[in-house]
Amino acid sequence: MNDKNKLVAKEITLPVFNLADLRQSLLTWYQQQGRQLPWRNTRDPYLIWVSEIMLQQTQVKTVLPYYQRWLDTFPTLESLAKAELQGVLKAWEGLGYYSRARNLHKAAQIVLNEYNGVFPQQLSDVLTLPGIGRTTAGGILSAAFNQSVSILDGNVKRVLSRLMALPVPPKKGLKSLWQLSDLILDPENPRDFNQALMDLGAEICVKTKPRCLLCPWTSHCLAYQQGQQNQLPMTETTKPLPHKKIGVAVIYNDAGLILIDRRPNKGLLGGLWEFPGGKIEPDETVEDCIKREIKEEIDIEIEVGENLVNLDHAYTHFKVTLYVHICRYLTGEPKPIECEEIRWVSLEEIDQFPFPKANTKIIEMLKNR
DNA sequence: CAGACGTGGAC
DNA sequence: TGTCCAAGTCT
Numbered sequence: 001m002n003d004k005n006k007l008v009a010k011e012i013t014l015p016v017f018n019l020a021d022l023r024q025s026l027l028t029w030y031q032q033q034g035r036q037l038p039w040r041n042t043r044d045p046y047l048i049w050v051s052e053i054m055l056q057q058t059q060v061k062t063v064l065p066y067y068q069r070w071l072d073t074f075p076t077l078e079s080l081a082k083a084e085l086q087g088v089l090k091a092w093e094g095l096g097y098y099s100r101a102r103n104l105h106k107a108a109q110i111v112l113n114e115y116n117g118v119f120p121q122q123l124s125d126v127l128t129l130p131g132i133g134r135t136t137a138g139g140i141l142s143a144a145f146n147q148s149v150s151i152l153d154g155n156v157k158r159v160l161s162r163l164m165a166l167p168v169p170p171k172k173g174l175k176s177l178w179q180l181s182d183l184i185l186d187p188e189n190p191r192d193f194n195q196a197l198m199d200l201g202a203e204i205c206v207k208t209k210p211r212c213l214l215c216p217w218t219s220h221c222l223a224y225q226q227g228q229q230n231q232l233p234m235t236e237t238t239k240p241l242p243h244k245k246i247g248v249a250v251i252y253n254d255a256g257l258i259l260i261d262r263r264p265n266k267g268l269l270g271g272l273w274e275f276p277g278g279k280i281e282p283d284e285t286v287e288d289c290i291k292r293e294i295k296e297e298i299d300i301e302i303e304v305g306e307n308l309v310n311l312d313h314a315y316t317h318f319k320v321t322l323y324v325h326i327c328r329y330l331t332g333e334p335k336p337i338e339c340e341e342i343r344w345v346s347l348e349e350i351d352q353f354p355f356p357k358a359n360t361k362i363i364e365m366l367k368n369r
Numbered sequence: 370c371a372g373a374c375g376t377g378g379a380c
Numbered sequence: 381t382g383t384c385c386a387a388g389t390c391t
Binding site: 057058059061062094095096097098099100207208267268269270313314315316317356357 | 372373374375376377378379380
């Protein structure tokens with residue numbers, strides 16, 4: 001094969017570091033400046049596991065109240081494994097990335113049934129559990145059992161990108177970053193070292209205005225030595241987000257109950273409840289859209305009434321505007337054609353059901369009406 | 370293997 | 381209002 005015309009990925013050579021000093025300076029800093037976090041007061045793999053899953057793509061500050069409530073509701077792996085999925089989703093409501101809750105629930109059942117309720121200590125076993133990838137596995141095994149397994153989360157990517165002055169965006173340099181994380185991990189203190197690395201990223205080596213004067217690694221950091229700490233890591237390329245217009249129906253029947261439906265367990269907001277609706281087609285009015293969608297999804301006839309509110313909401317990969325209308329049920333037997341389940345509920349009991357954030361805003365408006 | 374997958378904080 | 385991105389994983 002003639003690779004003359006191919007773009008060959010540039011091999012990135014790791015710099016040479018004084019590992020003993022690198023490790024010691026970070027561990028000393030961590031002893032003095034490390035964060036006090038609830039999941040650091042335990043070595044119970046379940047308690048650490050829950051924290052690792054909640055912390056995926058989610059800031060510590062956001063996680064803290066959810067973590068406490070979760071452990072009140074599901075204090076043990078067994079209590080989680082035996083819970084209903086709807087209750088699990090309710091405890092996760094508002095945290096986002098709901099596959100994390102579904103996978104955590106499923107994985108707890110696997111540990112209970114296939115590992116006799118004892119969290120596995122083999123990396124290869126841990127990696128088979130749904131929702132646990134390389135970073136989460138390393139986080140759990142190092143924190144719970146002090147195993148020497150490296151991690152590469154958002155903090156570590158940023159710290160190491162600067163440490164080695166990575167000349168490409170982190171997504172393009174994953175191989176090098178993992179190699180470096182492996183290289184510098186202190187085999188004598190993997191638990192503290194991994195935690196320290198994340199704290200350094202969260203408190204010192206932050207995205208904007210890194211606090212280099214407080215950093216224990218200035219003498220090792222290539223970005224700092226080159227004055228590039230504000231330019232690194234290189235930013236990822238982004239695409240413009242599509243914007244969808246959605247017609248949403250709050251359908252009342254003559255008894256004053258509201259129709260809600262449960263989304264399929266896979267995909268966006270899987271397993272959560274919602275007010276039915278759908279995408280407004282080009283040249284279609286909101287009213288026509290809502291009537292059409294409700295007929296297609298639930299097979300009932302409704303009268304589309306007043307506009308309750310229009311809501312803008314941003315997801316990771318698209319934006320939506322929800323055009324919410326109060327509707328009146330007319331005829332037909334509701335059928336769950338494009339959803340899992342349909343219920344007529346009162347405003348008093350609606351809080352028992354897990355809803356996505358965009359829908360809880362609607363619920364608050366209905367209560368205040 | 371890029372794209373799917375939530376929400377909120379920071380600027 | 382917009383952009384970036386946070387203790388990533390799955391397909």
